[in-house]
Amino acid sequence: FEPPPDSAKSYRVVRVAGEWAPARKIPNNLPAERDSFIGRADPLGTLEDLLDSRTRLVTLLGIGGIGKTRLAVRYARTWLGHYPGGAWFCDLSTARDLQGIFSAVANVLDVQLGQGDPAEQICTTLAARGACLLILDNFEQVARHAEAALGVWLEHAPQAKFIATSREVLGIAGEQAQVLAPLTAAEGPDVFTLRPAAAAAR
Numbered sequence: 737f738e739p740p741p742d743s744a745k746s747y748r749v750v751r752v753a754g755e756w757a758p759a760r761k762i763p764n765n766l767p768a769e770r771d772s773f774i775g776r777a778d779p780l781g782t783l784e785d786l787l788d789s790r791t792r793l794v795t796l797l798g799i800g801g802i803g804k805t806r807l808a809v810r811y812a813r814t815w816l817g818h819y820p821g822g823a824w825f826c827d828l829s830t831a832r833d834l835q836g837i838f839s840a841v842a843n844v845l846d847v848q849l850g851q852g853d854p855a856e857q858i859c860t861t862l863a864a865r866g867a868c869l870l871i872l873d874n875f876e877q878v879a880r881h882a883e884a885a886l887g888v889w890l891e892h893a894p895q896a897k898f899i900a901t902s903r904e905v906l907g908i909a910g911e912q913a914q915v916l917a918p919l920t921a922a923e924g925p926d927v928f929t930l931r932p933a934a935a936a937a938r
Contacts, residue, residue, distance in 0.1 A: 763822040765844060766812050776807055779916055783811050787897055788818075791912045792890060795875070795900045798916035804901035807916060808871045811899070821868030821895070829874040834881040841870070841885075855888040862893035875902040882906035 786794050796804040812823040826844040831837050838854035841847075847861050862868060870889075875882070879902060887908050889896060900906060905913050 759817040762816050762820055764812070764816065764824065766809055766816075766823055766825050769806075769809070769813070776803065776810070776919075779807055779914070780811060780814070782914060783807065783899075784815060786912055786914065787811075787815075787899075791910075792896070793886065793898045793900065793906075793908075793911050795902050795906055795911055795913050796916055797902060797905065797913050799903065802916055802918060804916055805873050808873070808899045808901055812869055812871060819867050819869045819897075821865030823869040823871070825871045825873065827873045828878060831878050833878065834884055837878055837881055837885045841872075845870075855885055856892075859889050859892045862889055862896040865896070867895045868897075870896060870898050872898060872900045875900040875906065876904050879904055879906050883908045 783794060783796070796808060798804050809825065812819075812825070816823055824844050826841050828837060828840055831840050835854070838849065838858065841858055842849050842854065845858065845861050847858055849857055862870070872886070882900075886898060886900070886906065889898070890908075890910050905911065
């Protein structure tokens with residue numbers, strides 16, 4: 737953004753609870769990026785197009801280490817202003833069953849689970865936050881439970897959107913899969929140049 741004539745800086749603002757607020761104040765727990773984001777312009781644009789349409793769940797598919805998590809976090813940071821209700825990152829790598837999903841997500845959203853249905857309790861929180869984003873990382877080992885968790889949230893938190901990273905499709909209604917390919921021949925050398933330079937600077 738270009739700053740206005742009477743200021744050295746400019747800020748992106750969004751409507752939060754009926755008032756204008758800087759986008760940087762939108763609540764989130766997104767992991768910090770340790771180095772520059774290389775390439776992936778086309779996949780990032782595709783992800784934005786999908787979530788800017790009527791799609792509310794995108795599953796980023798690819799082998800381990802290909803960059804699914806990095807792409808999801810980059811999208812969330814770049815389009816944080818689309819989600820005044822917050823953007824939340826949840827690592828499911830230690831989840832092994834449905835309760836593991838609920839525990840991990842409840843912890844991230846700061847939900848105190850009571851005696852009722854945990855899926856509905858989390859859903860109530862998501863619905864109350866309005867336009868929000870939840871990234872569910874490493875979903876493959878609990879993919880069989882996607883309908884019992886994500887299916888409920890998609891149905892009853894209509895403004896919430898979701899990105900799952902996985903090595904396999906989740907197979908639930910409303911899912912749009914996006915396959916992430918390796919870096920292109922032009923992008924690959926930039927990564928190998930950047931990482932040794934970063935290591936040398938330590």
